[in-house]
Amino acid sequence: MRTHFCGLIDESLIGQTVTLSGWTDVARNLGGVCFIDLRDHEGIVQVTVEPGNEAVFAVAASLGYEDVLQVEGVVRAREAVNAKIRSGRVEVIATRITVLNKAAPLPFHAHENPTEETRLRYRYLDLRRPQMQRMQRTRTRLVQALRRHLDADGFQDIETPILTKATPEGARDFLVPARMHPGEFYALPQSPQLFKQILMVAGFDRYYQIARCFRDEALRADRQLEFTQLDMEFAFVREGDVQDYVEGMIRAIFKEVIDVELDARFPRLTWAEAMRRYGSDKPDLRIDLELVDVAALVKDSQFAVFTGPANDPDGRVAALRIPGGASLSRKQIDEYAAHAAKYGAKGLAYIKIDAAGAVSSPILKFFEEDAFAALVKHVGAGNGDIVFFGAGAYTTVSDFMGALRLKAGKDFNLVADGWRPLWVTDFPMFEWDAEAQRYVALHHPFTAPAVDDIADLRTHARTAVSRGYDMVLNGNEIGGGSIRIHRPEMQSAVFELLGIDAEEARAKFGFLLDALNYGAPPHGGIAFGIDRIAALMAGTESIRDVIAFPKTTSAQCLMTGAPSPIADAQLAEVHVQVASPQER
Template sequence: MRTHYCGLVDEALIDQTITLCGWVDGRRDHGGVVFLDLRDHEGIVQVVVDPDTEAAFATAVEVGYEFCLRVQGKVRARVSVNDKMKTGRVEVLASEVEVLNAARDLPFALHENPNEDMRLTYRYLDLRRPEMQRMMRTRIRLVQALRRRLDAAGFQDIETPILTKATPEGARDYLVPSRVHEGEFYALPQSPQLFKQILMMAGFDRYYQIARCFRDEDLRADRQPEFTQLDMEFAFVEEADVQNYVETMIRDVFAEVVDAKLEAPFPRMTWHEAMRRFGSDKPDLRIALELVDIAEAVKHVEFKVFAGPANDPNGRVAALCVPGGAELSRKQIDELAAHAAKHGAKGLAWMKVDNAQGGLEGVSSPVAKFLDDKALAGILEATRAADGDLLLFGAGAWGAVSDFMGALRLKVGKDRGLVENSWKPLWVTDFPMFEHDAEAGRFVALHHPFTAPKVDDEAALKADPHNAVSRGYDMVLNGAEIGGGSIRIHRPDMQNAVFELLGIGPEEAEAKFGFLLKALKLGAPPHGGIAFGIDRIAALMAGTESIRDVIAFPKTTSAQDLMTDAPSPVSAAQLDELHVRVAPSASDD
């Protein structure tokens, strides 16, 4: 149907007759001559239709924006060169113009910026836009580059099941009722975690898969109910073996796909250091601001908001110094306080430094009256605040303060233009093995229950689970966790000890993980791995903050597909086949 792509027509084709197919990106009628901008996925070329070709001209006069056309004509040099177009030195003098399909009543023009619901409802139009084509092709090149390297390195691409068993940890599962096993359900995989571990036990040594995964969780710009990850597993490895290989792979892929040079080696930082300095386990190192602990400076003051956490082993008093921030109005500071509150702050104290050498007379702050000269001197020394700076304070439980001060750091950095235009990768290591869920009254795994602890003794792990450190590691880039992995538990006694600490009793462990426990008793090798978020990496490469821009058919933040109108009701007959009844919601009572 066509001989060439629109965006690849160049001077080498001058005087040749070619056939193009594409969409009308624009039409202009100049003195009886019709100019069409014809677009396909490679770009745009100008087509000229003059009255001498009567049939072609008659058709060209009637075509409109986004009409789908087939054009035949001869390539010639353009009189007026357009250096802004890749094809700007040539044009096609049409001899035939055929309408393959008309476009009527378009909901939006491709050069407009419709709201996201409109874009997702008419996703096929949205994806025609050159910017969306660019971002999707970035994702395609990313996956191709990863596959080439993994295939060449001897990794084996093995598919794991989509219909599998429900798991008790992490996000909620998507459940699929079984027609032939009445009352029983499959679960869609949140990851291929257990299968890839089984593959290591089966002797495949190095595995990878571009895996589709599913999680029924609350959504954000960087979350989707179904997503894609590069899943990898290695046998007979320790942390450095996994990290060194995948770091080189990621560095090479970024260089190939977006011509980005990532530093070598990536910096390494423990989880505790990341939380202390940046208030995040995925710190954005492009922002130079850091949190500073000031507990020692305020332990003695009578201001209980500061002194209480400062004297509590589980408390924290932290400060963030905003260079030049004294210029902020009270309204702007209140907006920062509201942002901190959204992330768990009960309040936000602040101080403007007018004259760092002037003692309490040299600062402006609602809390200055609660401080003395010793406390102020300690705060200014710890934060290295200078004249014209603004200090923001957080006090309370260590984790809560770290979280909301970390969120505040990001907002201040972005609002004040303090985000460096660069790539800043790092490894975050030594995560806590467990978090204590006060509401549930039990421990939960920070990564997943198959991550090995650093202590290689079950009794020692059980004796002090609060301070247990895992052999987990995350790769972070520009404030986004792009990959997470760990060395796995490969001995049944240790796996049972972890299950016990997580409140998973022997019967439950056998019912849900009996196949894994059995495999661990039959010569399971030491092994570890990592999974990379393809959607997140592609979004970073494409320069967009939303992974929806690099997913061909994403869901909304309420997990809907607006184009196909999914999810949607099914017939009573289908439900009967599956032995399922839909109960009325509480709001229907």
């Protein structure tokens, strides 16, 4: 139905007859002549209908927006050049136009900016928009480049099951009733983690998979119920082996897909250092602001909000200096406090120094003059600056001060251009869940601890460090991995520390423990979020823009109406009864 794509028509085709197919982007009837911007996935070309061809002119004059056309015509040099498009030096003089399908009046124009709800409800129209086409093609190029890179380096692409065993030790599983086994269920995989470890036990040296994964959890701009990751695993490796390989891979992929040169070597920060300096385990290094610990300077002050955490080994008092921040009004300072409260802050103290050096602060009265001057000097504050302070539990303070750092960076245009990748390493092995009164794994329960001695791990579980590592880019975690536990006795010990007794471990993970008993090699790996990397490459903040058919933040597909009720007869086939919310 076509000889060429619209967006690829150029001067090399002048004088030739072409057949094009596409959508009416714009149709202009100027009385004596008609101009049609015909669009396909490669772009736009101008089709001109001259007045001498009455039959074609009549068709052109009747066209509506997004009508589907087939156009036959001759390529001619264009008098009024449009330098914004590839085909802008030529036009197609139509000799025949066939309307393949008329379009009803549309809910929005391709060049408008509709609401996200409208975009998702009419996703097929949203995806026609040139910017959405570009984003999807960026994603396609990313996946193609990854496959070429890994195939060339001897990785085996191995599929793992979609219907698998429920092992709820993280996010909630999506459950699938097993019709042939009444009362039993499959689970959709949250990741191929256990299968890829078993592949290493089975003797496969390098595995990868572009894997679909599912997690029944709350959604936001960078999270979906179903997502795609590049899953990788290596046998006989240490942390540095995995990191060095995938770092080179990511550098090569960014160069190939979007022609970006990443750092020759990514810096490495331990988790503890990242939290201390940036208040985040995925710091955005484009923002040249750091947190400063001030507990030693405030522990003897008269300000109880500071002195409690400053004298508590699990507490923290941290400061954030914002250059030029003295311009903030009291209302804006209150907005910063409200932002910090979203991340756990109970209040936000500050010091403001105006351009003339005058100091205003609600905490000034709690300090001796010399002590206050030492505090200001320690945080490096000068004329025109504001300093925010956070006090409380170490992790909570780090979280909300890290969030303030990001907000200040954007508000004061302190986010530098470019790409700043890094590794965050040496994560805590466990974190304490006060509500459940037990440890939970910070990465997952199959991550190896930095110590090989089980007794040592049990004794120092609270401060134990794992062999986990994350790759971070511009404040986004794009990949996470670890060296895995390959000895069954260590895996059993970790389960025990996580409150999973031997019976539960056998029921949930017996197949893994059995596999580790039969000569499991040391192994490790990593998984990269395809959606997140594609979004970064495409220059969008939401991964929904690079997923063809995403869900809303309320976990719905507005286009299809999913999720939807299931008929009783179909539920009966899978031995399931549904209780209403009132009955539950």
